[in-house]
Amino acid sequence: MTSPETSSLVLHGRRRLSLRLRDGEVLLAMGGIRRRIPVAAIERIDVHGTKGRRLTVVLTGDEPVAYHLRCRSGPAVHEFAQAVRRALPVRDADEPRPDGAGLVTEEPVERAAPNRLRQLWWGLGSVYVLVFVLLLVTGAGVGPIVLWVVAPEAIGGGGFAVHIGWKIVREAWGVRTRGITVEGRLLRSHWYNDVEQFTYAYVDNQGERRELRTSDGGAEQAEITYDPTNPEGAQIGRGTTGWLVFGAVLILLFGPLLLSGVSFAVIGLTALVR
Known part of the structure; x- marks a missing residue:
């Protein structure tokens, strides 16, 4: 069973940065930290750059915070952006926006044990x-x-x-x-x-x-x-x-x-x- 709030797509960027959409949250893993970004905290998601390889997640708020990712595959960036857009809530233009940065939570990423062999x-x-x-x-x-x-x-x-x-x-x-x-x-x-x-x-x-x-x-x-x-x-x-x-x-x-x-x-x- 699939849901618009969950996607099997995994987007990988430089320096082991990755993005996933799971249970209504965009999971951004970077530098040993996983940021949980609820779709309610996302204002929009943009695709730009050469061949559409750059993705920008813009949060809601008066001073919006943005997260950037550059991927080798333009089609992968496009598909992930479409998946997130389908999960975004429908808002009126004059509807108040929450402080997106305040809704983001952080947790350490459990790293797999190195393969000694x-x-x-x-x-x-x-x-x-x-x-x-x-x-x-x-x-x-x-x-x-x-x-x-x-x-x-x-x-x-x-x-x-x-x-x-x-x-x-x-x-x-x-x-x-x-x-x-x-x-x-x-x-x-x-x-x-x-x-x-x-x-x-x-x-x-x-x-x-x-x-x-x-x-x-x-x-x-x-x-x-x-x-x-x-x-x-x-x-x-x-x-x-x-x-x-x-x-x-x-x-x-x-x-x-x-x-x-x-x-x-x-x-x-x-x-x-x-």
Whole structure:
């Protein structure tokens, strides 16, 4: 359901300034502060500037206050202005106007927590490019440069495989040493990518009903084993040897690749200080 006092449009300007129309209020976010401007406090809204990219919200009052926003998209400015105009109250020319600035309220904007992982990747990427440029500029030689270029692939591929292997070993060991076995009942089955998938229902030791989706099984009743500290790792049956071996093989196969990548990176860095 839509309303003339609410719009899905979001207008973005410079310096993280944004405008929204929600529940009869224009929300102006700027500099960590959100200003709530009731449509009753707005005298008019103007569109001007090159290609209609500037928006001005003029408040009511003897000494009107105005808020300005410049957007890259002229059509977006036009559509937002039209949405606000539809929400404005109809007034007579001689109708008294309230003091618009006095109706505006302010509140702090809750900022989202920074994405630490993204910042880490950006930092590592910047360091990688910087070292690569320094190796070229300082004439470190073909060997260190090639090793530095290859290092991220070796570290990334080897590290990912080792991480998966360690996760498999950890979960299988948890099931092996702390596993609880309960009876599960087949709820349904379906085919996905030419593989039949089964969904079992069971009740854990806390009395909570859970479901397990697996390509194993098929019987109406099956034993399900799970680690109480990691119920998402439930499995059909009690066998864990195969998973332990598979995880260990991944670690043993790709661990040397990870170590080689680290060695390549160290050699590249060492070439800079010689």
